[in-house]
Amino acid sequence: MSISDYASLGSIRWQVRQQADLEGNNFVTNAEMNQYISQSYKRLYNMLVGAYGNNYNTAPLFNLT
Numbered sequence: 851m852s853i854s855d856y857a858s859l860g861s862i863r864w865q866v867r868q869q870a871d872l873e874g875n876n877f878v879t880n881a882e883m884n885q886y887i888s889q890s891y892k893r894l895y896n897m898l899v900g901a902y903g904n905n906y907n908t909a910p911l912f913n914l915t
Contacts, residue, residue: 862887 857865863883867873878886898906 859884859887 863880864873866883866887867875872878
C-alpha cells in the first residue's frame, strides 16, 4: 500500500460534509464528527473480525490454485 491508499481524517470530514451538502456549515463540529468517524471505524473493524477472524486483512502470499 502506498500513502495515497489512506484517507486523512480531514479528508473524510470534507467528503462527509460534501455528500451531506453541508460545506461551510458547522452544525456538527469537527470534534463531534471525529467521534462519529472513530465509532464507525471501530464498528466496521469489529464486524470484519467477527466475520473473518483476527486475520481478516492478511492476504495469502502465493496463489496456489
